[in-house]
Every structure is written in C-alpha cells, then in structure tokens.
Amino acid sequence: MTMRILTVDDSQTMRDMLAMTLQGAGYDVVQAENGQEGLDVLKGAEVDLIITDLNMPVMDGFDFIEHVRSDTQHNATPILILTTESAGEKKERGRAAGATGWIVKPFEPEKLLGVIRKVSP
C-alpha cells in the first residue's frame, strides 16, 4: 500500500520540490496551500503523513497542527514541520502544537526521505 503524504506549503516552489522528491520515491502526494486547505484535504482523504510549513496565510502551520491533533481521525498521523528556522523556538512551538518532527529547509532529498522513514510506520 502506497503511503500518502499531504504537503502543506504556500510556496509553489517548495510544494513542487517536495512533490518531485516524494513522488520520485514512490509516495502518493496530496498538496495544500495553507492550513485551511490542508484541513479540507484531510476531510476527504486518508493520509499517512503530513508535512507542513509554518508561516502561511489564512491558517498557519501551528493552528493547522493543533486542528489535526484535535481531530480523532488524524490525531495519530505523524506531522513533520518544514521550517527554515533552526532556532529552537519555532520547533518548540511546533512540538507544543503536536508536531512529530521537523525538516529544516533547504532540505536535501535524501535527508527528507530519511526523516520520513524515521517517523513512518
């Protein structure tokens, strides 16, 4: 069964790069442009892993994660935050919201896949 990954990022560049890397590795990819769209996607689809940016319009990553975690259907879905901040504060806030782990942008494809394997069943 192919794992399906939801990527949430307002940057087309980032979504494209993620999609290419992930699809190249054989994952199914669903995309959303912000947290709200991400939640909409989750309403209609099962996903096995979520990768989300933090700074986004409409609904940011923190709110998005909190919403996902409060939803019984996805409260156990691994969520990786995507952030340029290596500064601890963002990671902390992400973790506090319920993020499983993080990926530091810019990412190298290998690293990204490594982190995904790390948290995926």
Next chain:
Amino acid sequence: MDDLEQFKQTYFQECEELLGDLESQLMALEDGERDVDVLHAAFRAIHSIKGGAGAFGFDQLVSFAHTFETVLDLMREEKVELTEDNVLTSVRAGDILADLVNAAQSGDQLPADHGADVLQALTVIAGGDAAAPAAEDGGEEDDGDLEDLDFTPVRIDLEDGAEPSAAGGDAGSESAPLDLDGGAPAVYRIAFRPRTEMLQRANEPLLLIRELKELGTLTATVDVSDLPALPALQHDAAYFSWTFELVTTHDLMAIEDVFEFVTDDCDLSIEMVEETSMPEAPDETAEVAAADDAGTAEPQGAAADGQAGPDKADGAAAADGGEAAKADAPKPSEAKAAKKDKAKSQSAAPAVSAIRVDLDKVDRLVNMVGELVITQAMISQQSDQVLADRYPDLVRGLEQLFQHTRGLQDSVMAIRAQPVKSVFSRMPRLVRELSMQIGKKIRLEMSGESTEIDKTVIEQLNDPLTHMIRNACDHGIEDPDKRVAAGKQAEGTILLSAEQRGGRIVIQIIDDGQGVNRERVFAKAVEKGLVAADANLTDEEIDNLIFSPGFSTAETVSNISGRGVGMDVVRQNIQKLGGRVSVRSEPGKGSNIILTLPLTLAVLDGMIVRVGGESYVIPLTNVIESLSPQDGDISLVAGGGDVISIRGEYIELIYLNQVFSIESNGTQSNGLVVLVEVEGGGKVGLVVDEILGQQQVVIKSLEENFDPIPGIGGATILGDGNVALILDVTGVRSLQVQASAASAASAASAAAKTETIEIEECVA
C-alpha cells in the same frame, strides 16, 4: 539535480509575486497602517523568498532576507517600534531584496556590499537578535554542520514484515550497517521511558526501536510494571519503558539522532558500557517488537505476562546479527511496485486550485485555436443556401461548431490574461516618492485592478503608465498653495482606473490638476514646427498635441518627467500594443488620459482591403476614416509626393500598389483612401482599390520563418483560405519615404510624371 532549473523558474515567478506583495505591505506601513496582519504578510513574503533562496544556494539573498525577516518578526511581536525611520529602512530593504532576487535570476554578481548600509541599519534595529540566528543560518547552508548530521539517511529494514514502505526501494541496497564505520563496535545501554506527550505527537516507540536496530545488534527489555489494570487503562497513555543494549560501530551521536524528535518527551539515558570486538548474543531479554503497540497499550497477552513475546521477524533479524542481505531479494518486484505507485500517485495527485504552465505551451494552444478559428471560418464560407437546404442538420451543426469555437477561443485567450494589478501596484509608491521629491501633496486612488488583460500587454504597460503618472504628478497637479488659491484641496488626486469595455480594456489616468495649458502647448507646437502658427485647431486637437514627437512643455527639464522621452514615446508604445491613447482636459479642473488596449495580441480587428489581386489587413486601431476622393482633392507637391486635402488639411498619400509593386489586374478601381494614423500621431492616406470588410483576424507571426519585412507586421488567413498580410502602417510610411527619396535622387521628373498618371488611374 537537473530539475533544479525548472524549480528556479517557478521560484523566480513566485518571487515576483512575493516582492509585489511585500511592496504593497511596506507601502501600507509607510501609510501609517499598523495592523499586525500587514506585518505578518510582509514577513511571510520575505520568509518564502528566503526559503527558496536557500534551496538554490543564493547565499547573499538568504542572509539579507534573514536579517530583514528578523526585523519584521521583532516588529510584529512589538519588540521593535514601528518608527518612521524603521519603516523607511524596511522599505529600502525591500528594494535591496528585489535587487538580490534580480541578481540571482540574471546570474549577475552584485558587489558583496550591495545594500550593506541597509543591512547595517537592519542589524541595528534588530539589536543583538539578528546576529545570532544569522550565524546559525549561515551554518545551515554549510554542508558539514550539526544540522546535517541530524539527518543522516536512515536505513529501513525491509524484512520488518510490516507494510512494505513505498520508499524502501533503494533502502536495502546498502551493505550491512555494521560495516559502515569499520571501527570497533561498542556496547551502549539505553534507558528509554516515553511520556504520554510523545505518543500524542504521533511518535511511535516501535519506530524508534526499529531505527535503533538499524544501528547494530539490539537487545531490548521491556518494563511493563507501570501497566495498570484494565479498567484504569487509558488508551492514549504511555505505560512502558525499555532498556536496550546496542552493539554498534556508530557513535553516540547516531544514537542520539534516533531520539532527536522525542528527547523532550521521554526520559532517556545513553551510556557506553564497554568497547568490544564481539557482537553480543541476545540473552534472556524479551525481543523488541511485540512491545510495540503496547506503547499505546492495548493489553495483550504477552504484555499481561509481564514480558513481551518475541516477534518472529525481529527475532530472526537479531539472530542474523542484523544482517540486511535478505532485503536485497525482493528488490526487482519492489522497484516495479514503486514505479506503479508513482504512476498512480501522479494521476491521483494534487487538489490545487492553480497550476503554472509554461508560456510556450499556452502560446502553442493559442496558435492551434487560431488555426481552428480560421478553418472554421473557411467551412462557414462554404456553407451556402443550397447546402443549408439539403443538409439542414449539417449546417446547424456547423453553427454550433462556430459558437463553440468562439467560446474556446475566448477561454484560451483568458488563460493569458492577468489582472492589471501587477502593474498598478507599483504606482502608489511612485506617486509617494514623486510627491515627496517635488513637494506636492498627491493621493493616488485606483480602481478596477482586477481587470484582466493579456500578459504581454501587461508587461509592456509599465513604462507608459509610469511615464503618464509622472507627468500627471509633475505637470498636472499644482503646488499646494496654488491649489488652495484656486479653491481646491491642497492635496491633489490622481485616479488610476481600468475597466473592460467590449473587446478592449480602457485605462484612465484622471487628475484634478490644472489641465493642459493650451496656450503654452500651442505655442510650443508652433515653435517646434508641428503646426502652422495660423492653424485653427479644436481644444481637443491642441490637447492631443502633447503626444506629438519631440514635444515637451516643461520649461525647465525636471528630473521627474523630463527624461528625454515624452508622451510621444508613450503613444508609440501603446500603439505597438494595438492600443490608442488620447487626452481630454479642462483648464483648471484636470486632465483625463484615456488608454484603450486590446484584450489580446493574438487577434486583431482589421479592415480587409484589396490592392490589385492581393488582400491586405489594416489594423483597425490605425484607421481613422475611409473616403473616396473627389476630383481636385489630390494634388502633387514638390518633392514627388501626392497629398489629399481633407477639410483643409493636407495629408500625404501612399499608393499601396506602388509600395508593394503590385500589378493592377485590370479590375475597376474605386480609388479609395483609407486615412490611417502612424506612430507619432501623423496621418497618411493609403490608396487602395477596394474595402472588402472588417473582421477579427488571427495574427500569424512571420518572424519564425522570415526576416523582418518592412511594412508588414504579420499575416493572417482569411475565411476563404487566402493569406493576407497585415500592414504595419508606420513601416509602410517609411518605405514610401525611402522610395521617394530614391526616385527623387535618380530621375525626379520622370518619376513624378508616372506617378501623376497612376493617380489619375486610381482616381478615375
């Protein structure tokens, strides 16, 4: 990575939008807007630019963006005050950021200290805060740092027995982990007690254990003593803890990495017990995996026994000494599966509301639809009454096809359309800066920014629009005291609006300034020899003299609008786009410059004319009127040209059959003159044999196959299947000028004679 280039394209497109967005947010700040949303939006724009820049290694851009972003971050957290100075610095930083993006895009190397003063100012605003993360960020780019080590690719055990991981295709190909470092193995004892929060963040103990096992030979003891009785059991709480012994050649850091995401959500201790040369055999400890889900605790038989039962797969792996060789076996099928998955994932993929498409692809589509429209027109022309009587259904079908083709054409054209906002959004800043420089108070209002227009038109609209806005600021709006004296508000207003009217876009620039000073314009025009001193012009004609070539009324050339180009260049640019520009003005009340532009450059409204046996298309935007000259209207002037007198005005005539060397095919000539406007506002009369009609034609570029042909702007295929050339009237005029110069030089009198004869033929 080859795909990088393709991403770069997307990135720079995105940057353009982001920079535009950033600019409008910064302008809002400058306007005194203090809404935190503005700061958020500005921050996001910079942040996104930085994110992509990092991926492509634009280091200068990254570090500048970082400092900039830090300042905005502090502003939105109200740690830095939004003083005027700070806002101004941010606006300047926005410019530098744009420079850096442009440099990255063009590949130009900016001097390393480009924007150094602004960067310095930002750093000062940020206080100490910017420095630290900046250093950290710098490290982020460096390939050899800690952050990198965090993410050493993790191996996956395919024999895990669990669901095959989609990503696993290449995982098993590496040699066994024990060989990796080659150093002497060491034994680590790891005590691990997850807390409930860890589970709530979807971190699975099982996964961590699996990962640990990748590092070497793992033995695990599970402690289930905390497990409460069933009724007290909470489904999402953590009850188990583990003690592991790991024999590995990896170092401590590799082990810590395994727990990277959970260090704060568990009790963890890792210590090296001994260095050894022999992997230790598992003893009476329970095997790893069955403890697994017990982490999330459904009471299982094994768990209830107080001991986790051995998981078969894991047991085998441990017995093999963690050998990964087996993983190679299923590879081929795995690879196939992965491929299938990929195909599936692409078809099933994303639910996004917009896609980016290469412009070339769109243009190909536009071209194909153009062909379709032509073919359709050809078919329509074939269908006559006889056909309609015999095959009514077929003809009805053709009519529907006609409707659908038009619909398709409109839809395809709409793909190329973009809102004028992207150009309009640059204007508020221009007005603000100008008004500061020239000491006037000017407010810019905009409307209709969402009006859509062809992308190419938009791209070429910026310069003319900038120029006209400058003009309105510089010449239109008066100084504040002058305005007050005239009973107006001290603050002048410029309204920039766009709207669609039929098949065209109308852009207006309306100011409430002093209007065109007709006396001065007229005097200037006379002085420049543009009009005769005794010419009797209407007010409107005088106003429009400002578009005449070389016309500039600014008595002292200011550094605002007097830059060597005038409104004539504006007119030229607009005409090149198939548009027109004119001005209406009321002295003391203001001016209204009206621009009309075609929705698209792919089709144009043309007048089809016949010259001899050939058809030509004259762009309708150039056509002023057509008339059939009376005897005596045409006269020969010294120098070899003919002129026609229309309402007292003498207009040069161009005989298209001469210009294009077309033999008269003996058909009766009506000797029609089509009065057209050429670049720079001059008028010429084109002499043609017949006007066949007016229609929308699809422009086919000739440039792909031919060198530029003077006088010809393109070609089209008419409904009857014939090719017609589209005239470039300005080019035709220069052909004429050259021709008459040449003939004047060689045999002046003879040429004049033949021409006279031909005129008579035409006029007859």
